[in-house]
Every structure is written in structure tokens, then in C-alpha cells.
Amino acid sequence: MNVAFNIFLYAVWFLATYYIVLLILIVLSKKDDLFEKKRFDFKKPPFVSVIVPAYNEEGKIKHTIASLKKIKYSKLEFLIMNDGSKDGTSNEVRESIKGDNRFRFIDRKLNKGKAATLNDGFDVAKGEFVATMDADSMIEPNIFRKVLPYFKDEKMAAVTVSVLVKNPKSFFHKVFELEYIIGLSLFLKIFSTFNAVFVTPGPFSIYRKSFIKEIGGFDVHNITEDLEIAYRIQKKRYKIANCMDAKVYTILPPTFKQIVVQRKRWYSGAIQTLSKHRDMLLNNKYGLFGHFVAYNYTLIFLGVCLFLFTLYMGFSNVYENVMYFRHTNFNFLEHMKNFEFDFLAFGRVSFLGAMSISFTMLMLFLGLSLTKNKKSERKLGILGYPLLFFLYQLFWIVSIIAVLRGKKIKWR
Amino acid sequence: MEIRRSVFLVAFLITVILLLSLLVMGNIMNDARKNHVEEQMKIISSMSDINIYLLMSDLYGDDMACVAFKTKLKEWDRTLWDLGMKLERYRIATEEFQREEFYLENKKLFNENQLLYMLFLKKMKEDCEIETSILSFFFKDAKECDKCDDQSFILTDIKLRADEEVSIFAYDLDLDLPNIRILADYYDIEDYQLPCVVVDENVFCGIRSRQFLTEKICEFNPGLEFCS
Numbered sequence: 102m103n104v105a106f107n108i109f110l111y112a113v114w115f116l117a118t119y120y121i122v123l124l125i126l127i128v129l130s131k132k133d134d135l136f137e138k139k140r141f142d143f144k145k146p147p148f149v150s151v152i153v154p155a156y157n158e159e160g161k162i163k164h165t166i167a168s169l170k171k172i173k174y175s176k177l178e179f180l181i182m183n184d185g186s187k188d189g190t191s192n193e194v195r196e197s198i199k200g201d202n203r204f205r206f207i208d209r210k211l212n213k214g215k216a217a218t219l220n221d222g223f224d225v226a227k228g229e230f231v232a233t234m235d236a237d238s239m240i241e242p243n244i245f246r247k248v249l250p251y252f253k254d255e256k257m258a259a260v261t262v263s264v265l266v267k268n269p270k271s272f273f274h275k276v277f278e279l280e281y282i283i284g285l286s287l288f289l290k291i292f293s294t295f296n297a298v299f300v301t302p303g304p305f306s307i308y309r310k311s312f313i314k315e316i317g318g319f320d321v322h323n324i325t326e327d328l329e330i331a332y333r334i335q336k337k338r339y340k341i342a343n344c345m346d347a348k349v350y351t352i353l354p355p356t357f358k359q360i361v362v363q364r365k366r367w368y369s370g371a372i373q374t375l376s377k378h379r380d381m382l383l384n385n386k387y388g389l390f391g392h393f394v395a396y397n398y399t400l401i402f403l404g405v406c407l408f409l410f411t412l413y414m415g416f417s418n419v420y421e422n423v424m425y426f427r428h429t430n431f432n433f434l435e436h437m438k439n440f441e442f443d444f445l446a447f448g449r450v451s452f453l454g455a456m457s458i459s460f461t462m463l464m465l466f467l468g469l470s471l472t473k474n475k476k477s478e479r480k481l482g483i484l485g486y487p488l489l490f491f492l493y494q495l496f497w498i499v500s501i502i503a504v505l506r507g508k509k510i511k512w513r
Numbered sequence: 514m515e516i517r518r519s520v521f522l523v524a525f526l527i528t529v530i531l532l533l534s535l536l537v538m539g540n541i542m543n544d545a546r547k548n549h550v551e552e553q554m555k556i557i558s559s560m561s562d563i564n565i566y567l568l569m570s571d572l573y574g575d576d577m578a579c580v581a582f583k584t585k586l587k588e589w590d591r592t593l594w595d596l597g598m599k600l601e602r603y604r605i606a607t608e609e610f611q612r613e614e615f616y617l618e619n620k621k622l623f624n625e626n627q628l629l630y631m632l633f634l635k636k637m638k639e640d641c642e643i644e645t646s647i648l649s650f651f652f653k654d655a656k657e658c659d660k661c662d663d664q665s666f667i668l669t670d671i672k673l674r675a676d677e678e679v680s681i682f683a684y685d686l687d688l689d690l691p692n693i694r695i696l697a698d699y700y701d702i703e704d705y706q707l708p709c710v711v712v713d714e715n716v717f718c719g720i721r722s723r724q725f726l727t728e729k730i731c732e733f734n735p736g737l738e739f740c741s
Contacts, residue, residue, distance in 0.1 A: 114532075118528045118531060118532075119524060119525060122524045122531075123520070123521065123524035126523060126524050130520060421662070424662070424663060424666060425669075425670075445542060445546045446599075446602045448539075448542075449539035452535060452538065452539070453535065456531065456535065
């Protein structure tokens with residue numbers, strides 16, 4: 102290690118620690134407001150359209166429709182839009198919506214992609230406010246009474262909700278649930294406090310239709326249209342709020358491989374969006390948004406570099422140990438017998454790492470506690486964090502490589 | 514919900530305090546490491562004990578000196594071995610390069626003391642008929658000697674098994690110490706031959722397995738408990 106590396110290490114540590122300390126302080130200072138309930142006091146409740154684009158959602162979309170049927174809001178229409186599915190989605194939708202005239206089914210044979218389908222939906226939607234929803238997600242019945250009051254603010258363009266995982270069963274699903282609880286729920290709430298929400302999640306977000314029309318709808322060339330549109334909303338200096346009290350439950354892809362494909366799309370899309378809107382970075386014109394996004398991605402990039410270095414160091418260490426044990430006929434017992442714990446052998450870098458991990462764990466614990474998770478889930482969260490952290494870095498590396506190679510990212 | 518500017522400032526102050534406490538703690542640890550090395554170095558650098566034993570041997574005969582020496586043998590051997598291990602470990606843990614000098618100086622001192630102790634041990638082994646095997650290990654940095662690390666692993670394992678029955682002295686030829694170089698020349702050891710291990714005056718260059726070295730140690734010292 103040389104001096105330059107030490108400086109780099111301390112700089113990354115400082116930036117990351119400042120970020121986490123700031124988030125912890127914001128959470129602590131706003132903890133009573135996190136689940137704020139706004140009064141639904143419209144004299145004339147606004148009309149809401151819900152667009153559900155569907156591509157090969159057989160077996161899942163019936164549950165989405167069932168959750169829509171339970172919604173307690175009178176002025177509603179549901180637009181189920183088949184985007185050229187090759188499976189039995191079309192039949193399942195027809196069967197599920199039978200007898201409920203709030204539903205309209207647009208059965209398109211041609212697959213145009215999610216963004217284009219959403220834009221088509223916005224064209225035919227009658228509502229003043231339009232909610233978009235994934236076909237594998239379920240919302241709670243009183244969601245609109247919770248989110249609509251945010252639109253009393255005339256500059257409000259979109260409202261996001263807490264995105265949670267529906268019935269996580271496998272260990273991996275439970276680990277990935279953390280990403281939703283922290284990343285797509287708590288963080289969005291925190292970011293909304295300084296108007297820097299950078300995504301309107303696909304599982305459920307609600308928009309003021311006129312604003313979306315004004316900015317030209319969703320970008321059909323972007324693989325993460327829900328992220329890209331948030332940047333354009335911010336560019337116009339409109340607002341995006343988060344209502345943590347309202348929840349949408351999404352189904353995670355069943356296999357680990359599919360989760361990897363999904364994350365690769367998300368992160369590659371994030372790079373694509375960042376590149377498209379690079380003029381917003383560190384630009385005071387866009388308030389704290391440009392600064393926070395730049396800060397966020399700088400940390401991600403530095404984190405990946407540090408992760409790769411740690412991985413290299415870790416493997417060198419493992420290699421050295423393997424060599425040692427190979428030369429000594431894998432005599433673990435003798436080695437363990439003579440093992441001596443020496444506190445002084447831990448350098449400052451070890452403390453740097455330990456402190457960073459502790460802070461992130463604290464943030465995670467705080468997040469899980471405040472999002473009212475059960476104790477057992479909190480325990481798993483703490484245990485699952487190292488794995489999630491490891492996977493998170495790996496996904497970023499895979500995505501960066503894919504973008505650098507100009508590889509076309511598949512939807513699924 | 515709005516955030517006050519003071520939250521940003523407080524977060525910054527907390528981070529600065531954390532960084533400072535980390536730096537202070539690092540300095541305390543560095544000093545503790547330094548003190549530990551210096552303490553250990555003091556023990557092995559005390560020439561007076563060796564001189565006393567040599568004088569005892571001259572004046573009162575070997576028997577008197579041997580009794581006294583045997584009581585010290587284990588302690589010295591252990592201290593030397595521990596310090597050798599810790600010098601490298603602590604040098605890695607102390608990442609500031611301005612402190613590298615301290616470890617370099619102490620490594621030199623350590624190597625010289627090892628030599629002194631080894632020579633003394635050899636004399637006492639003959640005079641007092643002590644059952645011990647003496648190994649000298651000549652090495653260089655991994656860049657110049659790719660098998661030296663592997664050889665040191667093997668010797669570490671032998672030391673762990675044999676404890677004070679085998680005394681291992683590791684000489685770093687990178688330090689360019691005249692006395693160590695003389696010793697290497699005495700055994701006809703050239704840099705390109707490294708790693709080299711001298712087992713009771715028999716030189717073996719190139720990497721040698723644990724089994725080979727154990728066999729040689731036991732061949733030259735059949736009375737060792739470690740060989741049974």
C-alpha cells in the first residue's frame with residue numbers, strides 16, 4: 102500500500118461515512134413524519150386511471166387484478182394492456198375482469214415494450230391522475246386515499262409508495278427484500294425530504310397526467326423508464342413525494358438467475374439514464390437533486406473500486422493461506438492450537454472497514470425498525486446484509502462491464 | 514418535510530470527529546506496536562546475559578554456565594521467534610510510510626541479534642550437550658525469490674510442532690547486513706539459489722518440503738522428542 106492509496110481510502114471512507122451519518126440524522130430527526138398521514142379532503146374526489154402493462158404474466162396477473170378489485174375508491178378505471186404476450190395472459194385477464202366494468206382490456210398482439218405501452222395507456226386514460234402498476238404487483242385497498250392528498254401541492258408530479266416483497270420464501274428473496282425496504286421505501290422517503298427522489302418505481306407510482314404529457318411521456322429507448330422519467334420530472338423542477346404509509350407488494354423473480362437479469366437491467370439502465378442526463382449532475386439549477394445523484398453514483402463507483410481491491414486482497418490472503426496449508430499437509434489443528442489473537446496486528450484500515458460496516462448496519466437496523474418489521478425479519482436483515490452488499494457490488498460490476506461492452510440488455 | 518441546513522453541518526462535524534478519533538486511535542495503536550517491538554528488542558538485545566554465561570563458562574567451567582543458560586534458553590528462543598513474527602505483522606498493520614524506517618531499523622537489529630544468539634546457541638549446544646536442532650534460513654523478498662514465502666510457511670509449521678527443540682533463524686539478505694552476508698558466504702549461498710536452509714551445518718538450497726526437513730533434523734538429532 103502506498104500513500105496515494107491511503108489517501109484514496111480515507112477519502113472514500115469520509116464520503117461514505119458522511120453520507121450514512123447524514124441519512125441516519127435525517128431519519129432520526131424525521132422519524133415521526135416518516136409515516137405521515139395526509140387528510141383526504143377533496144371536495145370532489147379526482148378521477149384516477151390505473152395502467153397495468155402486461156407481457157407474459159400468466160399465473161400472476163390474476164392476483165394483481167384481484168387486488169385491484171378490492172380497491173376502495175369510487176372514481177376509478179383500470180386499463181390492462183397486453184403488450185403482445187405469447188402465453189395465456191390474454192385469456193387470464195379476460196377471465197379475471199369478467200363482470201367488472203371498471204376494467205378495460207387493450208389486447209395488443211405486437212410487443213412494443215413497457216414504456217411504449219405505458220404511453221399508449223396515458224393516451225387513452227381518462228383520469229386526472231394516472232397510476233402505473235406492474236402486472237406482478239398488488240396494492241392495498243385504500244392506497245388512493247393515502248397518495249392523492251399529496252397532489253394538493255400543485256407542483257407535485259408523482260407520488261411513490263413503499264415497495265415491499267410479496268411472501269418472500271427463499272433465503273435469497275428475504276435478502277433481496279432488504280433492498281426494497283431500504284432502497285425503494287426508506288431512502289425514497291428520505292430523498293423526498295429534499296426533493297431528490299430519483300425513481301418512480303414500476304410496481305406502483307402515481308402521476309399527474311398533465312405533467313407527464315408535458316414532458317413527453319416515458320422514454321421508449323430507456324430500459325429503466327421509471328428511473329428516467331423521474332430525472333425529467335426533476336429537470337422540470339416538479340416534485341416527487343413518497344408516501345411510506347401506502348404499500349405495494351411485488352413478486353420477486355423466482356430464480357436467482359432471473360433476479361440477476363433484473364438487477365443487471367436496473368443498474369445498466371441507471372448508467373444509461375445518468376449518461377443521458379449528465380447535465381443535471383452537480384447543477385445548482387436542479388437543487389439538491391443533481392448533487393445527491395452525483396454523490397450517490399460517485400460513492401457507488403468508488404465502492405466498486407474498493408470492493409474489487411478488497412476482493413483482490415482477500416483472495417491473495419486466501420491464496421497465501423492455501424499455500425501455507427498445502428505445504429503443511431493442511432494441518433489446521435496444529436495451526437489452530439497455536440493461534441494467538443493479537444489486537445495490535447489490526448491496522449487502521451481494519452478499523453476503517455469495521456466502522457463503515459457498523460454504520461451501514463446501524464442504518465439498516467434503524468431502517469428495518471422504523472419500517473415496522475418483525476424482530477425475526479430484522480435479525481435476518483442484519484445477517485443477510487453482508488450477502489446483499491456482496492451481491493450488490495457484483496451486480497454493479499456486471500452492469501458496468503455490460504454497458505462498457507455496449508451489450509444490449511434484455512428485459513428478462 | 515424540509516431538512517434544516519444544520520443537519521448537513523452536524524453530519525459533517527460528526528464525520529470529522531469520527532475521522533479524527535480514528536486517526537488518534539491509529540496513532541495510539543502505532544505507538545503501542547512500536548513500544549511492544551522496542552520492549553521485545555530490549556530483551557533480546559541484552560548482551561550482558563550472554564557475556565555473563567561466557568565468563569561463567571571460563572571461570573567456573575561449563576557445568577555452571579550450562580545450568581544458568583538452560584533456564585534462559587526457552588525464554589530467549591520464544592522471544593526471538595515471536596518478535597520475528599510480529600515485526601512483519603506490525604509493519605503491515607502500520608500503513609504510514611514514515612514509520613517504515615522504524616521497522617527497517619528494528620529488522621536489522623533483529624537480524625544481528627539473531628546471529629549473535631545463534632552463534633551463542635551453537636557454542637552452548639556443544640559445551641552443554643543441549644538437544645536442539647539449529648536451522649538457518651536465508652531468504653529474500655518474494656519479487657526476487659518466488660519460493661521463499663513457501664519455504665517460510667514450511668519452517669513456521671516445523672517450529673509450531675517442534676517448539677524449542679528446533680531453533681530457526683531467518684536471515685533477510687535484502688537488508689545487506691555485512692555479518693549476515695559473511696555467514697551466507699561461509700555456507701556458499703548465492704542469491705540465485707534462495708531459499709536456502711542450513712540444518713545443523715548442512716546446506717539445502719531450493720524449496721524443501723516439511724517431510725524432507727523433518728527427516729534431516731531427525732537424522733542429525735535423533736534424540737529430539739519431536740522425532741519420536
